[in-house]
Amino acid sequence: MTLSAVEVHKLKQAPALDGVLPTILHRWSPRSFSDRDVSPADLKAIFEAARWAASSYNEQPWRFFVGRRNSPTYQKIFGALIEFNQAWAKSAPVLILGAARTTFSHNDAPNRVALYDLGAAASYLTLQAAALGLSSHQMAGFDEAAARKALEVPENYIIGAVIAVGYQGEPAALPNEQMLAQETSPRVRKPLSEIAFSAWGQPADLG
Ligand SMILES: Cc1cc2nc3c(=O)[nH]c(=O)nc-3n(C[C@H](O)[C@H](O)[C@H](O)COP(=O)(O)O)c2cc1C
Numbered sequence: 595m596t597l598s599a600v601e602v603h604k605l606k607q608a609p610a611l612d613g614v615l616p617t618i619l620h621r622w623s624p625r626s627f628s629d630r631d632v633s634p635a636d637l638k639a640i641f642e643a644a645r646w647a648a649s650s651y652n653e654q655p656w657r658f659f660v661g662r663r664n665s666p667t668y669q670k671i672f673g674a675l676i677e678f679n680q681a682w683a684k685s686a687p688v689l690i691l692g693a694a695r696t697t698f699s700h701n702d703a704p705n706r707v708a709l710y711d712l713g714a715a716a717s718y719l720t721l722q723a724a725a726l727g728l729s730s731h732q733m734a735g736f737d738e739a740a741a742r743k744a745l746e747v748p749e750n751y752i753i754g755a756v757i758a759v760g761y762q763g764e765p766a767a768l769p770n771e772q773m774l775a776q777e778t779s780p781r782v783r784k785p786l787s788e789i790a791f792s793a794w795g796q797p798a799d800l801g
């Protein structure tokens with residue numbers, strides 16, 4: 595007997611950590627999405643959240659393709675995914691592809707943090723989704739050249755990730771055992787001592 599969607603959602607929560615925003619603790623990336631559609635208001639809200647992310651020179655280099663199920667945009671994004679991702683992402687009602695302009699618009703100089711800014715906007719998007727009770731799952735597993743061609747992304751834009759958005763579905767609906775096992779196992783993270791330093795490799799004193 596596999597775990598239900600509700601049981602898995604509980605299992606995936608990060609432990610309560612003093613002072614950390616609850617939405618950050620609640621967000622996780624399912625592969626099983628339910629049939630339920632995302633409302634136009636919620637879809638708009640997640641992009642409003644992305645829009646208000648910080649960016650270098652306030653360039654806002656991010657651009658997003660928004661594909662709703664059965665739309666040409668959805669088909670184009672879906673068509674670029676690797677087989678592994680297609681196998682589960684087909685249940686998601688919304689697929690998003692992010693790209694970022696690699697030059698500043700005020701002087702055409704290279705923007706070496708364009709992808710960083712896109713990632714920040716994507717984080718806002720996924721957290722806003724979580725706050726609305728939606729789930730999201732980001733993907734690097736797609737053919738970048740195929741996506742660029744299908745969506746006619748200009749050369750001076752770097753392509754980031756695909757983001758599946760929708761409502762969490764039942765784990766039992768996943769197409770194979772490997773995905774089921776991953777969907778029903780707890781989330782893991784490196785300890786702070788491995789990521790926050792006072793000098794290279796030396797854990798910062800965070801109390
Ligand atoms: C940029 C990026 C690319 C990812 N690519 C894939 C992918 O191609 N396929 C997939 O199933 N999951 C992908 N993931 C999901 C990660 O495996 C997942 O976020 C990670 O295991 C942490 O789990 P959590 O999001 O539930 O905390 C990706 C996540 C990110 C942020």
